[in-house]
Amino acid sequence: MSIVSLQVGQCGNQIGHELFNAISGDCNGPNRKTYSECSNERFFHESPTGELVARSVLVDMEPKVVAQTISKACKSGRWRYGDEAYFSQKQGSGNNWANGFCVHGPRHKEVVEELVRREIERCDRLAGIFTMMSVAGGTGSGVGTYITQCLRDMYPQSFIFNQLTWPYGAGEVIVQNYNSVLTLSHLYQLSDAILVHENDTVHKICSRLMNIKHISINDVNKVIAHQLGSVLQPAYTADSSGYYSRNPIGELLSSVVCHPEYKLLSLCNIPHMSSTSLAYSTFNWPGLLKHLRQMLIASARMEEGIDWTVSVPSAVTSGGESGTNSRQKCFNVSIANLLILRGKDVSTAQTGKLLSNICLEAILKNVNSFSAWNSPVPFNGYQKSATLVSNSQSLLKPLDNIVRKAWDMFASRAYLHQYTKFGISEEDFLDSFTALEQIISSYTHL
């Protein structure tokens, strides 16, 4: 089973490159023949000369980042991108979602569709399409959304899984909240699941846990790539009976996206640390799981500063009626969780006990909303690591902030003419706001 990746815009291309780099590095370690074979089949195909070529399509409306990405991959010596697997233009989208979605997208539809089709036809079996993009700018968000829409039409039966990078709250692009609102509302109709990374939290991981002094975009992207890799690399699942899972995206979706109204996924991963302190650290599974559990119920995105006072409210533990009143305010309600453990002695980790009782099963009776995968192969240099993909309320606050700021701007009609100029009307905005308020409301009232 293979995954076809799509890297759109500056952010998507940079993260895509880091992801393939992390994966190919991870496969180069000792004692992991089957694991590497499975991973290679998943992410790469072999050129006639035996080189690993990423199953990925690069798209940007500027030439610079795509060119840099391709040449960096070539220099790695381990893998490269396909010779004709990219498409770039010269002009950029000017941080305008409407320009990407209404102008660039339709204009380059055929070319991009053809590139993706070629990658897909190269796969023996397609596990799904994995798209990486940001929501703040114009190309990743606008063109990325448009391409997702085209792919949904072309491949109605395939899994489409989007990874989105949310901008720093303090602002990278003035209209980032407009672009985010438009992207999220459209993708919610198209994508099977949306996995979110917030730049703010990843930045904090870089500064507090990895002790990086001058944090560059590269550092942030590496952390995102590490987290993605820890989900997408081969693992044993409940259905895979002793073999590495053949259907990673499908199994991921079936475990965490159990209702079409709820498809915003967040990720936490422990441990994260600088490579120097990693050499002197040891971990045990009970310790890691204890942290991860508390991170989930207190909605902390990293190991540091977890609020240990949050506990599972009694209404949930007793399995009774989970009225909103009885629920603790800061308890993070989740619908479904997927735990992925990688590393030594993984079979000794007692996952079931620690992660029970944290999911909301009231509305989903008889659904097993907790799944676990594992792999005995240590991932990306960490002897033991644990990753949790959760469908929970933890993205509610940042989502609400984005919608509030965008709404403030919209109420003053600020920057709207830049969008109507390309064909996104006020009604389109209102539709998007309605869709997102609906999502916020659904998650709030879990």
Place this chain on the structure above:
Amino acid sequence: MTQSVVVQGEDMEPNCIGGRITGLKARAVLVDMEEGVLAEILQGPLRQLFSSTQLISDVSGSGNNWAVGHHTYGSVYREQIVDQVRRAAEHCDCLQCFFLIHSMGGGTGSGLGTFVLKLLEEEFPEVCRIVTSVYPTAEDDVITSPYNCVLAMKELTEHADCVLPVDNQSLVDIVGKIQHMSHTGKPSCVIKKNSTIISGQGGWLDQMFSDAFSKEHQLIRADPKHNLYLACALMLRGNVQLSDLRRNIDRLKPTLPFVQWNQEGWKTSLCSVPPVGHTHSLLALANNTCVQFAFGQLRERFVKLYRRKAHLHHYLAVDGMESAGFSEALSCLSDLIQDYTHLECPLMPNAPRLSIAT
């Protein structure tokens, strides 16, 4: 477009690198309805950048009459201008923007200049149009300059994507300051003409940021700090780090009032290459409600003339100019001033969000 071309020529003179740019031609079309200034350019230090085929000129000038520039010369030179611009555009791989530089007070820059702006919109609707407009001083010797300015402003409001207004008096003040500083000869003082900033070399980075927001360093005579910022772009060149930029934004932000819906309305850009002869420079472009006062003064000067119908017949004698044009331009300016005033008292403070029935 007499003035702007001259300004540009003067600015670049000290940095002229002569022989090294022989192979390059400016992506520019130069238009004037007199011959003098264009002839000077062709003989000046930048002559290698231009060839005579890039010039469009006439002999008789527009007589400080917007209508002559806009209507008379507009219809005569229309084809030729479109042709020249198209030829320049065809040399571009990826045409992003037209940058129009003109003055507001005279006849050619304001009249024909805004005609060209309209032409660009017709011929290249997808290419954005940024206009630098030099406004005359109040004591301008052109008696009809308020008419020309207000008539031109209507065109700018309707056809430009972005206007960077420059007050001639501010330019004069800055030049005076530069001369004063270079005569008193402060040691280690480097003067940056292009960036509108005067600042010292060697670690006075924060001073440069403070200056960019001070009244003395604006290109129009107004105080942005006492008015409302809608958005602000900071463009840094030279040896400046992202952390310097963030630090200074954090430092200055409490003193800068931003409109409620755009509290994070910053656009920043960094380029490690400094302008020739400098270690660093900062350009701050702000959309600020302080422009309304300059526009208000301009309206007063216009009304003073218009009430007595002074000089109107010179305009109305021109083919294509109608008296309604004056009243329309005036109300357009009034609307613009009002729009900026209204921003200071928000229309819908805290508009309630959409609510979802549960």
